Amino acid sequence: MDTVRVRFAPSPTGNLHIGGARTALFNWLFARSRGGVFVLRLEDTDTGRNIEEAAVQIATSLRWLGLDWDEGPDLGGPYGPYRQSDRFEIYQAEARRLVESGQAYWCYCTPEELAQQREEARKRGEVPRYDRRCCTLTAAQRQAKEAAGIRPALRVRVPRTGTTVVHDLIRGEVSFDNATLDDFIILKSNGGPTYNFACVVDDAAMRISHVIRAEEHLSNTPKQIVLYRLLGYQLPAFAHVPMILAPDRSKLSKRHGATAVEEFRAEGFLPEAIVNYLALLGWSPGDEREQMTLAQIQELFSLEAVSKHAAIYDVRKLTWLNGQYLSSLPLARVVEAVLPFMQEAGYVSAVPGAAELDYLNRVVETVRSRVHTLAELRDAAAYFYRSDFTYEEKGIRKYFAKPGVTELLARGREALAAVPSDQFTVEATEQAYRRVIDEMGISGGALIHPTRLALSGRTVGPGLFDIMATLGKEECLARLERAVDWIDINLRAEA
RNA sequence: GGCCCCAUGGUCAAGUGGACUAAGACACCGGCCUUUCAAGCCGGUAACGCGGGUUCGAAUCCCGCUGGGGUCACCA
Numbered sequence: 001m002d003t004v005r006v007r008f009a010p011s012p013t014g015n016l017h018i019g020g021a022r023t024a025l026f027n028w029l030f031a032r033s034r035g036g037v038f039v040l041r042l043e044d045t046d047t048g049r050n051i052e053e054a055a056v057q058i059a060t061s062l063r064w065l066g067l068d069w070d071e072g073p074d075l076g077g078p079y080g081p082y083r084q085s086d087r088f089e090i091y092q093a094e095a096r097r098l099v100e101s102g103q104a105y106w107c108y109c110t111p112e113e114l115a116q117q118r119e120e121a122r123k124r125g126e127v128p129r130y131d132r133r134c135c136t137l138t139a140a141q142r143q144a145k146e147a148a149g150i151r152p153a154l155r156v157r158v159p160r161t162g163t164t165v166v167h168d169l170i171r172g173e174v175s176f177d178n179a180t181l182d183d184f185i186i187l188k189s190n191g192g193p194t195y196n197f198a199c200v201v202d203d204a205a206m207r208i209s210h211v212i213r214a215e216e217h218l219s220n221t222p223k224q225i226v227l228y229r230l231l232g233y234q235l236p237a238f239a240h241v242p243m244i245l246a247p248d249r250s251k252l253s254k255r256h257g258a259t260a261v262e263e264f265r266a267e268g269f270l271p272e273a274i275v276n277y278l279a280l281l282g283w284s285p286g287d288e289r290e291q292m293t294l295a296q297i298q299e300l301f302s303l304e305a306v307s308k309h310a311a312i313y314d315v316r317k318l319t320w321l322n323g324q325y326l327s328s329l330p331l332a333r334v335v336e337a338v339l340p341f342m343q344e345a346g347y348v349s350a351v352p353g354a355a356e357l358d359y360l361n362r363v364v365e366t367v368r369s370r371v372h373t374l375a376e377l378r379d380a381a382a383y384f385y386r387s388d389f390t391y392e393e394k395g396i397r398k399y400f401a402k403p404g405v406t407e408l409l410a411r412g413r414e415a416l417a418a419v420p421s422d423q424f425t426v427e428a429t430e431q432a433y434r435r436v437i438d439e440m441g442i443s444g445g446a447l448i449h450p451t452r453l454a455l456s457g458r459t460v461g462p463g464l465f466d467i468m469a470t471l472g473k474e475e476c477l478a479r480l481e482r483a484v485d486w487i488d489i490n491l492r493a494e495a
Numbered sequence: 496g497g498c499c500c501c502a503u504g505g506u507c508a509a510g511u512g513g514a515c516u517a518a519g520a521c522a523c524c525g526g527c528c529u530u531u532c533a534a535g536c537c538g539g540u541a542a543c544g545c546g547g548g549u550u551c552g553a554a555u556c557c558c559g560c561u562g563g564g565g566u567c568a569c570c571a
Binding site for chain 1: 568
């Protein structure tokens with residue numbers, strides 16, 4: 001086993017799930033930490049369930065997460081093609097070898113007959129298992145079946161004695177009694193391979209050294225090992241990673257909210273956070289580290305440190321991590337990530353100019369430490385782009401309804417008007433405001449709170465002077481004036 | 496139901512026979528800071544599923560039970 005070769009082999013039936021993403025991540029980490037090769041292979045043998053867009057979507061999500069592959073459907077490689085639907089001749093050829101050596105046989109039982117056989121076995125209290133009745137078919141009987149238009153499926157003749165043991169890098173030795181195995185189908189009646197067959201043929205053909213996949217495949221492994229032996233292939237190492245469960249301990253599904261990588265992206269999660277969180281789910285660096293880059297994780301990763309038990313994913317911790325990244329990543333990176341959100345909201349133009357970008361940078365810098373997702377960041381930045389907001393009810397009652405508040409706001413506005421617009425900084429605006437506060441002998445909050453409401457429409461947010469400096473002089477004066485007018489019309493009139 | 500895997504706080508998770516009066520993180524609760532909200536800092540509540548062994552000693556090893564999960568297709 002010289003060079004490490006691993007693969008991620010999704011079936012393109014839907015979006016990339018976080019469970020799949022983590023399996024891909026562990027494969028990627030293993031390959032990258034061992035100087036190996038990461039292969040992407042599409043398991044699209046079931047033409048009925050295959051969705052063309054899904055293949056594109058999965059690749060897009062993987063790339064977005066930063067998990068790049070060395071060989072795959074798009075890149076090609078020495079062991080292609082990497083799409084199972086393009087490898088049918090290979091499966092046919094390997095199946096033929098099995099038939100010729102008597103290790104596989106044609107089965108003419110129809111799905112209905114098989115279901116009936118299973119049902120009868122169950123009634124007798126037996127484990128449903130194919131009874132090999134088609135094994136003894138004579139040539140004449142076979143011809144009759146063919147003439148009747150029945151297309152046969154191909155079954156492997158699985159040894160019925162002994163045990164098959166899986167040497168698993170995460171779970172140790174797991175043994176299965178061969179008597180519990182069945183003569184499973186490897187070629188469907190339409191000529192296509194089944195999962196267990198295609199998977200083995202391809203893993204061997206693509207020189208996969210380590211099969212790292214989800215635990216749900218552990219019970220398939222003895223069947224696959226039988227195939228490896230029958231076909232004379234060298235066995236790869238196996239590692240079955242624990243599954244990711246929904247908060248109610250059940251298998252993850254759509255009804256548990258966002259479970260697809262694409263959905264997390266749309267909700268404003270950063271790939272840095274998702275990958276970091278996924279790595280922490282089922283693996284630990286062994287110390288107290290939490291926030292780590294892909295590069296750091298890669299350096300520390302080992303399959304031996306992967307836990308054995310399923311993990312329930314907790315979107316709150318992911319959210320926390322995302323918030324950590326939002327405030328600690330270089331500003332340019334956060335701006336880049338939030339840009340599409342801002343454009344979609346109509347805050348930033350499709351092709352922003354330098355001034356627009358400069359403003360966005362300042363906005364992001366002033367709000368990013370108090371949000372957890374890019375969507376929240378966009379919403380928290382709304383009033384930096386729109387001045388037609390309404391005032392929060394609670395704020396109106398608490399700050400605008402106070403007697404003398406319009407005079408207060410007018411004084412504040414006057415003070416700000418005296419600050420030159422090219423020196424409208426956090427320090428200068430605060431100095432101007434503090435002077436008003438001193439002169440009037442009021443508490444800071446008495447002026448600061450109504451001003452925040454006037455400027456942003458909200459009672460919570462960044463430091464007031466940060467808002468002022470970002471907004472700029474003209475906008476501040478206009479908004480203060482608008483607030484005074486609003487109070488005059490809406491609150492004074494009633495009095 | 497058969498087979499297989501797993502089992503430390505609500506969640507993630509450290510721990511590989513003595514340093515365990517069981518780390519850390521998220522969440523939660525308090526406090527500090529403060530113009531608000533976050534952030535940050537300080538503190539708190541909270542766990543070895545149960546029962547038997549083995550051992551001078553068990554979260555750690557063995558057995559049973561219970562619980563959870565996976566799998567039993569011409570799906571992957």
